[in-house]
Amino acid sequence: MSQLPHATNVSELSGLKVACKDCSLFQLCLPVGLGGPDLALLDRVIKRRHVLKRGEYLFRPGDPFVFVYAVRSGSIKTYTPIRDGADQVTGFHLPGELLGLDAINTETHQCGAVALETSSVCELPLNRLEELGSVITNVQRQMLRIMSKQILHDQALQVLLCKRSAEERLAALLLSLSNRYKRRGFSATEFDLSMSRQDIASYFGLAEETVSRLFSRFQEQGLIEVTRKHVRLRDLPRLASMVGAPERLD
Amino acid sequence: MSQLPHATNVSELSGLKVACKDCSLFQLCLPVGLGGPDLALLDRVIKRRHVLKRGEYLFRPGDPFVFVYAVRSGSIKTYTPIRDGADQVTGFHLPGELLGLDAINTETHQCGAVALETSSVCELPLNRLEELGSVITNVQRQMLRIMSKQILHDQALQVLLCKRSAEERLAALLLSLSNRYKRRGFSATEFDLSMSRQDIASYFGLAEETVSRLFSRFQEQGLIEVTRKHVRLRDLPRLASMVGAPERLD
DNA sequence: GCGCCCGGTTGATTTAAATCAACAATTCCG
DNA sequence: CGGAATTGTTGATTTAAATCAACCGGGCGC
Numbered sequence: 001m002s003q004l005p006h007a008t009n010v011s012e013l014s015g016l017k018v019a020c021k022d023c024s025l026f027q028l029c030l031p032v033g034l035g036g037p038d039l040a041l042l043d044r045v046i047k048r049r050h051v052l053k054r055g056e057y058l059f060r061p062g063d064p065f066v067f068v069y070a071v072r073s074g075s076i077k078t079y080t081p082i083r084d085g086a087d088q089v090t091g092f093h094l095p096g097e098l099l100g101l102d103a104i105n106t107e108t109h110q111c112g113a114v115a116l117e118t119s120s121v122c123e124l125p126l127n128r129l130e131e132l133g134s135v136i137t138n139v140q141r142q143m144l145r146i147m148s149k150q151i152l153h154d155q156a157l158q159v160l161l162c163k164r165s166a167e168e169r170l171a172a173l174l175l176s177l178s179n180r181y182k183r184r185g186f187s188a189t190e191f192d193l194s195m196s197r198q199d200i201a202s203y204f205g206l207a208e209e210t211v212s213r214l215f216s217r218f219q220e221q222g223l224i225e226v227t228r229k230h231v232r233l234r235d236l237p238r239l240a241s242m243v244g245a246p247e248r249l250d
Numbered sequence: 251m252s253q254l255p256h257a258t259n260v261s262e263l264s265g266l267k268v269a270c271k272d273c274s275l276f277q278l279c280l281p282v283g284l285g286g287p288d289l290a291l292l293d294r295v296i297k298r299r300h301v302l303k304r305g306e307y308l309f310r311p312g313d314p315f316v317f318v319y320a321v322r323s324g325s326i327k328t329y330t331p332i333r334d335g336a337d338q339v340t341g342f343h344l345p346g347e348l349l350g351l352d353a354i355n356t357e358t359h360q361c362g363a364v365a366l367e368t369s370s371v372c373e374l375p376l377n378r379l380e381e382l383g384s385v386i387t388n389v390q391r392q393m394l395r396i397m398s399k400q401i402l403h404d405q406a407l408q409v410l411l412c413k414r415s416a417e418e419r420l421a422a423l424l425l426s427l428s429n430r431y432k433r434r435g436f437s438a439t440e441f442d443l444s445m446s447r448q449d450i451a452s453y454f455g456l457a458e459e460t461v462s463r464l465f466s467r468f469q470e471q472g473l474i475e476v477t478r479k480h481v482r483l484r485d486l487p488r489l490a491s492m493v494g495a496p497e498r499l500d
Numbered sequence: 501g502c503g504c505c506c507g508g509t510t511g512a513t514t515t516a517a518a519t520c521a522a523c524a525a526t527t528c529c530g
Numbered sequence: 531c532g533g534a535a536t537t538g539t540t541g542a543t544t545t546a547a548a549t550c551a552a553c554c555g556g557g558c559g560c
Binding site: 501502503504505506507508509510511512513514515516517518519520521522523524525526527528529530 | 531532533534535536537538539540541542543544545546547548549550551552553554555556557558559560
């Protein structure tokens with residue numbers, strides 16, 4: 001189906017229990033920077049490898065908040081229902097990224113999360129962390145950093161939506177995916193989009209047709225090669241020059 | 251200059267040292283829900299009453315992160331510089347609201363913060379919290395909640411920017427200010443805007459002229475009465491009906 | 501007290517992107 | 531395997547909001 005590479009193929013095959021310290025996502029995920037003892041305790045409460053098929057829901061709006069989730073493989077989109085029955089896509093999440101942070105305050109998910117392809121997640125019971133002793137401070141400090149990063153990301157998106165054209169928004173997305181794949185050890189210039197044109201349009205407040213036209217235009221201009229979901233970025237520097245630093249979505 | 255009411259007038263006059271437990275913003279600010287011992291420790295590290303005149307900067311983009319700030323009186327806007335030299339306004343902050351959360355991760359402010367009128371803030375040295383013992387867990391838990399709330403707020407703004415017209419965006423702002431003033435004990439229907447039309451336009455990705463026209467139109471329609479910065483909301487229910495639940499900015 | 505400047509308003513015109521419409525290519529599914 | 535449904539593409543037209551332009555009025559300095 002999707003040809004998205006899976007960072008965790010090897011560890012997934014080797015067994016269900018892969019400790020955080022042995023996970024290929026260690027550097028990108030919650031435990032980054034945590035020491036051995038903290039990791040061991042963290043491993044005790046994290047539930048691993050909840051698997052989702054394409055289209056399956058991790059949680060839905062209104063669900064009670066139980067876990068923060070870390071994407072382990074695949075990709076997951078989050079969305080908010082808006083009036084008129086439509087959905088607004090609020091984010092695309094790759095391995096190592098955390099989901100459900102917006103539900104900590106109200107203890108209820110306002111967003112939903114759907115797998116864009118076969119994916120797996122780890123479940124972090126934020127409330128149970130308090131049972132553990134020393135680990136909590138370090139993990140919470142790490143949580144603060146991750147949420148701070150999310151807030152910065154949301155601000156970049158705000159600038160993009162307020163000040164930038166449809167063209168620049170799409171460039172920003174392609175660049176963001178490129179950087180994120182690269183950091184995960186995959187090609188920065190060739191990958192499959194796991195989201196539909198409609199998802200991209202929704203995420204950026206554009207019409208599906210506009211996104212489609214932009215993909216065509218980028219191709220005409222020699223910026224990219226695109227066939228359906230497969231994308232090859234042919235001119236990364238020019239793509240990057242279209243997107244200012246404060247609008248980087250990485 | 252601005253006729254914005256000041257929640258903290260009384261306590262400000264009574265002296266420089268007002269403990270969190272005696273602050274009128276207690277219920278709206280960081281310490282909400284914290285117990286006496288935690289509060290006492292918190293009071294030891296919080297610096298109070300840094301005063302800013304209109305137009306003064308609390309921090310600028312690039313400044314090293316030292317404090318998280320809580321607005322104590324007045325109002326403060328945050329902004330990001332974007333290419334072409336312009337600024338994008340990223341938020342308006344009223345008493346009890348926290349500033350600088352986006353800098354926790356990088357330890358550098360990406361945004362700047364300017365007083366929209368004479369304002370004062372408390373300074374919370376996030377890093378020094380670790381010197382304190384038991385307080386840290388509870389305060390950090392509270393920080394997680396506040397940041398979660400911010401992320402939810404950012405998502406509401408995303409929906410507004412992606413899916414709603416200029417008209418609905420302005421309605422959302424007026425409604426948000428109304429609710430926030432109300433919670434602080436002020437009139438929900440009559441207040442002064444501390445931000446300029448340009449600030450509002452920037453915040454929502456609109457032109458100054460559009461915002462101006464909308465104020466006029468709202469007045470024609472009997473929704474509001476507006477003279478320069480003074481606003482009276484004449485039909486709160488109709489205003490509210492223009493803004494869906496997932497777009498509430500409160 | 502007068503005029504200047506800035507913030508705000510109002511009008512005319514342009515434009516980027518939405519909408520409407522038709523169609524092509526894939527994937528889904530019996 | 532074949533037809534329906536979904537997803538994506540391309541073209542014509544409309545539209546909300548930007549831009550360009552002129553002007554107003556209050557507050558401030560001189």
